[in-house]
Amino acid sequence: MSTRTPPSSCSSSAARSAIGGPVVGTAMDVEGQHTPQQVIAGLRATSEGEDLVQLLNPEGQRVSHPRFDLEISPAELRSLYRDMVLVRRSDREAKALQRQGELGLWAPLLGQEAAQIGAGRAMAPQDMAFPSYREHGIAWCRGVDPTELFGIFRGIDQGSWDPLSTGLQLYTIVIANQCLHATGYAMGQRLDGRIGDAETGEATICFFGDGATSQGDVHEGFVWAAVYDAPVVFFCQNNQWAISASLDRQTRVPLYQRARGYGFPGIRVDGNDVLATLAATRWALRECRTGNGPVLIEACTYRMDAHTTSDDPTRYQLATELEEWKLKDPLERVRVHLVREGLAEPEFFDGLAAEADELALRLRDYCISMPAPGPERIFSKVYAESSPLLDAAREDYLAYHASFTDAGSAPGSAH
Amino acid sequence: MAATAAPQTITLAKGLNQGLRAAMEADPKVIVMGEDVGRLGGVFRVTDGLQKDFGERRVFDTPLGESGIIGTAVGLAVRGYRPVCEIQFDAFVFPAFDQIVSQLAKMHYRSQGRLRMPVVVRIPHGGGIGAVEHHSESPESYFAHTPGLKVLACANPVDAYWMIQQAIACDDPVIFFEPKRRYWDKAPLDLATAPPPLFSSRVLRTGTTATVVAYGPMVRTVLDAATVAEQDGQTLEVIDLRTLSPLDLAPVFDSVRRTGRLICVSEAPGEVSLSSEVAARVSQECFYSLEAPVLRVTGFDTPYPPAKCEEDYVPDLDRVLDAVDRALAY
Numbered sequence: 157m158s159t160r161t162p163p164s165s166c167s168s169s170a171a172r173s174a175i176g177g178p179v180v181g182t183a184m185d186v187e188g189q190h191t192p193q194q195v196i197a198g199l200r201a202t203s204e205g206e207d208l209v210q211l212l213n214p215e216g217q218r219v220s221h222p223r224f225d226l227e228i229s230p231a232e233l234r235s236l237y238r239d240m241v242l243v244r245r246s247d248r249e250a251k252a253l254q255r256q257g258e259l260g261l262w263a264p265l266l267g268q269e270a271a272q273i274g275a276g277r278a279m280a281p282q283d284m285a286f287p288s289y290r291e292h293g294i295a296w297c298r299g300v301d302p303t304e305l306f307g308i309f310r311g312i313d314q315g316s317w318d319p320l321s322t323g324l325q326l327y328t329i330v331i332a333n334q335c336l337h338a339t340g341y342a343m344g345q346r347l348d349g350r351i352g353d354a355e356t357g358e359a360t361i362c363f364f365g366d367g368a369t370s371q372g373d374v375h376e377g378f379v380w381a382a383v384y385d386a387p388v389v390f391f392c393q394n395n396q397w398a399i400s401a402s403l404d405r406q407t408r409v410p411l412y413q414r415a416r417g418y419g420f421p422g423i424r425v426d427g428n429d430v431l432a433t434l435a436a437t438r439w440a441l442r443e444c445r446t447g448n449g450p451v452l453i454e455a456c457t458y459r460m461d462a463h464t465t466s467d468d469p470t471r472y473q474l475a476t477e478l479e480e481w482k483l484k485d486p487l488e489r490v491r492v493h494l495v496r497e498g499l500a501e502p503e504f505f506d507g508l509a510a511e512a513d514e515l516a517l518r519l520r521d522y523c524i525s526m527p528a529p530g531p532e533r534i535f536s537k538v539y540a541e542s543s544p545l546l547d548a549a550r551e552d553y554l555a556y557h558a559s560f561t562d563a564g565s566a567p568g569s570a571h
Numbered sequence: 572m573a574a575t576a577a578p579q580t581i582t583l584a585k586g587l588n589q590g591l592r593a594a595m596e597a598d599p600k601v602i603v604m605g606e607d608v609g610r611l612g613g614v615f616r617v618t619d620g621l622q623k624d625f626g627e628r629r630v631f632d633t634p635l636g637e638s639g640i641i642g643t644a645v646g647l648a649v650r651g652y653r654p655v656c657e658i659q660f661d662a663f664v665f666p667a668f669d670q671i672v673s674q675l676a677k678m679h680y681r682s683q684g685r686l687r688m689p690v691v692v693r694i695p696h697g698g699g700i701g702a703v704e705h706h707s708e709s710p711e712s713y714f715a716h717t718p719g720l721k722v723l724a725c726a727n728p729v730d731a732y733w734m735i736q737q738a739i740a741c742d743d744p745v746i747f748f749e750p751k752r753r754y755w756d757k758a759p760l761d762l763a764t765a766p767p768p769l770f771s772s773r774v775l776r777t778g779t780t781a782t783v784v785a786y787g788p789m790v791r792t793v794l795d796a797a798t799v800a801e802q803d804g805q806t807l808e809v810i811d812l813r814t815l816s817p818l819d820l821a822p823v824f825d826s827v828r829r830t831g832r833l834i835c836v837s838e839a840p841g842e843v844s845l846s847s848e849v850a851a852r853v854s855q856e857c858f859y860s861l862e863a864p865v866l867r868v869t870g871f872d873t874p875y876p877p878a879k880c881e882e883d884y885v886p887d888l889d890r891v892l893d894a895v896d897r898a899l900a901y
Binding site: 286313314315316318319320325326328330333335336337338339340341342343344345347348372373376377379380383536537538539540541543544545546 | 602628633634636638639641642643644645646647648649650651652666669670673674679680681682683684685686687688689718719721741742743770817818819
């Protein structure tokens with residue numbers, strides 16, 4: 157039977173009491189046995205702890221870190237904040253569009269903005285990203301417009317952006333498949349001799365969640381990347397939930413510690429701290445560029461909305477947990493910091509709010525006017541080289557379809 | 572120029588080896604990857620000597636994980652490489668099934684042609700070598716059922732030489748089945764004779780009594796049956812499908828319209844198989860020409876049995892001839 161302890165037992169005090177103790181420390185191997193409460197507390201000690209990289213705490217105060225300190229100008233900080241605000245606004249607009257029937261589904265990113273904007277902004281133009289399906293912030297950083305994401309969730313296409321020139325591969329829906337693609341691509345970067353220089357070298361970054369870490373493809377990706385010294389950063393957004401399964405369904409050890417078993421470094425960062433994710437990802441990508449990959453980053457964050465718009469988290473998630481995480485909101489801490497330190501004027505925030513409204517309006521207008529593909533799309537680009545059987549099937553169906561159109565009542569014309 | 576050289580007798584395994592070598596010489600983006608393909612040269616020695624001649628960058632041993640082989644090949648293809656992956660034995664492909672079906676087969680469609688997947692997955696298939704479980708299966712129908720893949724089955728040394736090169740040159744993902752118990756079959760390879768198009772079936776022997784369609788390891792069985800049938804005054808028209816997806820059935824339709832009888836032969840279990848598909852299409856296209864129902868001679872709808880039973884499981888020439896007799900009885 158399950159020994160799982162409900163999330164309610166993970167009160168702050170329980171979590172803190174275990175931090176640095178036998179659960180997350182190396183002493184675990186010696187000690188062996190831990191109570192389920194200790195295991196969970198170690199897994200979820202995501203805002204504190206000696207191993208956590210944090211540069212901006214939830215109260216909006218800059219804190220230093222011996223390895224990952226970051227020099228950042230007020231303009232850069234405002235720019236990071238702007239990205240997070242606009243990405244959050246597109247995410248909220250997308251959810252509204254789904255509720256109004258304009259999108260079939262949406263996978264909300266709410267709460268994960270800092271993890272994604274930090275990682276996304278750390279990338280260089282020559283780098284390649286392999287996303288899962290919630291990487292709307294990464295897409296934003298790669299210059300892929302949110303409307304292109306809407307195409308997927310409105311059922312217009314399966315990813316319309318150019319995965320090569322944008323440096324963002326298409327969304328991958330089967331959990332963890334992309335970890336092997338990223339590793340293979342990174343092996344190719346090495347075969348091409350494109351690593352070595354810290355500035356011009358290439359690197360790959362792969363995004364996946366805590367649930368994906370249970371999939372074999374993550375394991376094989378780690379093994380392959382280690383064996384071939386592939387320049388790939390495995391960026392795990394641990395948002396604590398795989399639909400309804402909390403992290404203790406996936407692991408007994410903090411995820412970043414798994415890297416050690418594969419022979420490469422693992423870092424745990426505060427995933428709600430955009431400066432920490434930026435600094436750690438920059439470091440990790442640089443390691444890869446210079447031939448010291450792979451690297452695992454575990455960004456501890458929280459899924460503040462449902463898994464998708466079809467999900468009902470009230471069936472498994474306690475409201476108190478969400479309230480706790482609201483205090484660690486990734487945007488709010490930057491806003492507080494900007495205001496408190498006098499790094500942004502009220503006009504900046506007003507202007508940004510207006511920009512977000514404009515963006516939302518543009519996305520909405522575009523979304524509801526997206527043309528639906530015709531039936532020929534079914535048969536389009538199945539193969540690079542034509543297949544006579546498929547060509548015949550297309551001609552047959554289009555002729556059948558046209559026979560209705562001629563009579564004035566095309567099947568499927570009411571999109 | 573090699574075309575002027577005298578025909579050289581090669582085994583099927585050697586044909587594949589030389590074909591791989593030619594493909595690697597023709598295109599530096601071709602790489603060979605899989606378990607034991609490098610230093611060992613593959614458990615069937617199909618990649619023998621390639622690592623020595625092309626180096627460890629282009630011919631490399633992978634860790635032991637089939638999903639990893641195919642998944643990283645997908646990433647290498649995104650990067651512009653043309654990976655040739657070896658799956659050591661037929662039933663070892665299943666850990667990679669997810670990557671093949673969900674990713675390799677769909678990437679071109681998903682990206683609407685922006686990403687090509689010129690990946691060849693070589694799989695030795697079929698039984699007859701006295702192997703333990705999972706080493707004798709015929710999983711080709713799973714892949715032929717998957718849109719986005721092309722599926723080939725070579726049956727003889729000459730086809731092996733040419734088809735592997737053509738498959739590597741193809742911009743679509745190809746699942747390439749090799750008849751493992753025919754690896755040591757020999758035939759003269761005349762480089763002056765140009766190969767037929769890749770996705771085409773071939774009439775290997777003409778006849779009027781009945782049409783017999785086969786692919787992969789069953790082709791030789793059927794040819795042997797045709798030789799025996801001739802002693803009884805029957806002439807069997809033998810067609811090697813060669814391509815399982817897309818199927819090239821025009822020669823089959825043409826043949827059945829003349830013979831009026833069709834027997835489909837495969838090692839794989841018969842239900843919902845390639846033989847079923849050929850039967851369905853022939854009944855649709857040749858309905859008024861058929862003198863008898865299409866008959867199938869296949870492996871049984873059981874798991875592959877212990878090796879001591881495989882002489883009964885794998886169709887032999889007697890079962891083929893029995894089916895011919897049954898077709899003639901209508």
